[in-house]
Amino acid sequence: MIDTKLLEILACPECKGDVEYDMRNEKIICIDCGRKYPVKEGIPVMLIEESEPADKK
Numbered sequence: 001m002i003d004t005k006l007l008e009i010l011a012c013p014e015c016k017g018d019v020e021y022d023m024r025n026e027k028i029i030c031i032d033c034g035r036k037y038p039v040k041e042g043i044p045v046m047l048i049e050e051s052e053p054a055d056k057k
């Protein structure tokens with residue numbers, strides 16, 4: 001489970017946007033650019049190299 005206070009201080013390293021936690025997929029998602037960051041053992045990995053690009057629409 002991700003601490004909501006932690007989410008507030010996290011920002012997307014790509015665009016510096018706010019992020020939200022996708023509980024179902026256990027990923028951190030950037031609200032602005034849609035990039036997805038993995039969560040490993042409860043720790044968000046905010047690295048562009050580890051992230052997935054946004055879903056194409």
Ligand SMILES: [Zn+2]
Nearest residue numbers: 012015030033
């Ligand atoms: Zn972003």
